[in-house]
Amino acid sequence: MKYIKSNNSRLEIGSIEESSFNEVLITKYKSVKKVIIVDDNTHVNCLEYLLTTFELLKESEIVVLPHGELNKELVIVNNVWEALTEYGITRHDLIINLGGGMITDIGGFIASCYKRGVDYINIPTSLLGMVDASIGGKTGINLGEFKNQIGVFSHPEVVYIDIAFLSTLPSIELLSGYAEMLKHALISDEKLFDTLVAQLKGKEEFTEEILLTCIGVKNDIVLEDPMEKGLRKILNLGHTIGHVIEGHFMNGKKMTHGHCVAIGIVMESYVSMKMGLLDQKSYEKIQESILSFYEMPSYSNDEINEMVIMLSNDKKNRQGKILCALLTSIGACKYDQQVSEDMFVEVFLHFKNLQVNLN
Template structure:
């Protein structure tokens, strides 16, 4: 097992049976336990959990529809009603077993229900393992606006067991790799190169690499839990990536990581102009991203709609759109004002 100290909880990386999970559950032996799953983690992950830990035999299971378009308040509302029906109280435990949609939404549901119930994350997608399950950002989308409603609230523990990856579709592995590329781009050029190599071997994720990415995420979060400064760097690629993900949520249904990969490419394009990223490094990023993440055909109407959505980015201040840019691979700056004309230019540069 490997351990990481997060803000006020631990992230354990290794097989669940060898982890402290069972000891942890002992604290809740008189409490009700609820497991939140989506359709896929219900099918592929739940039986492993409840057959390995008999303490969970009586747990209530709440099944949610899968997918980003279901990360909505209406779904959270249904879960709050179910929790009420099951008489779940403040001293009970919610276990989020799933990808980032389940860990984000489950954390939000637990944090608002009766003003806060303990929750833990057991991430089952690569993206949730290296990013979403750690750091205390929880929430739901509001229509196409990503994570518009939410709170900072930390899990009591995170257990990362990579055996869950055996059933994760390849496209979802690539989605997770996009966030790993981000960890390299913002903090460590060597890590970026190692993750770029991992793209050629999506069937077997290097556990040291996975751990290194969790460390990057956690290191940044611990320095700035509420995102008043350096944590903003974790949003590299997300100013543009989030509007891409939201805009195509009900049509192309691009995965989160796919959207962020395109967002990183366009924000790297802006970094050449506004942050002195060298042409050579820009081309290296372009090469890695375009080899696997297809860029949608942006029509003028798509571009106009997406640029318009930027007005609602959570990092905006005083009416200004503030983005993260990279002066070089491995270094990230934040709170850089980028006007809408420049964003439009970046989209247009990738129109064909």
């Protein structure tokens, strides 16, 4: 079992049966009501193991949400708050979020606002949830096509990361998680990036150690800047464009969060090169590595206009300026880099044409 100190919570990485989970349930939450929030997939694939392994969870109320990004929204939150009221949940009870990033984001938000805050524990079941979404204290929901517009910083009591849950995760979701790991590598360490690419190519095996390294990258940054006043913004690499792509395609093409982030990383690396921050060789390495695993979506000129309008609503913008985290090399990143709308139009057009040439 590996232990990492995070902001106001603890991360434990290893078999959940050997973790402190049972002990925590006994010492802190023995006689309180417990609610487990799952989606319909983790309900089928992950819940039974938890219920049969931990005696104290047997009487838990189970809240099953429909899976998918489209359901990370206020109506669902409202329904769950009403259910919690019906179950008589008080602020002394416990919520357990068992699922991917959608569940830990929405579940954390539900818990942190209900009666001004109920304790919650995250048990991420997707790679993306383990390496990114369940840690760092960001919770929230989407507002229409705008990603994570409503939310709060709030910390789970503990995060239990057990890679055994990955055994039922579809491969497309595994690839989605790799995108955030690639991001962690690109902002910190070129060797880590090379290792991850080798894993994606099947030349090296996925290991708990690599997961731990990637979690460490995020955790160290969050410890230094928990409220995203400065340094933490580098974790948004690929997310300015990634979120717009995800929001834009939310109702149509099914693209995972990680897929959108991967495309965002390539496009924003192109911006870095165009702005003279990143050398061409590094850019080409990033593009070649990432686009061999993540397909570039196709879009029309009208869609480019729509996406550029969406960019002007990004949470990171200040005084009408679009601000991005941009790479200066593979392994180093600068935040608060101002990028013009014209540059984004140029980038979208470049990749639209590249897509046409590739086909």
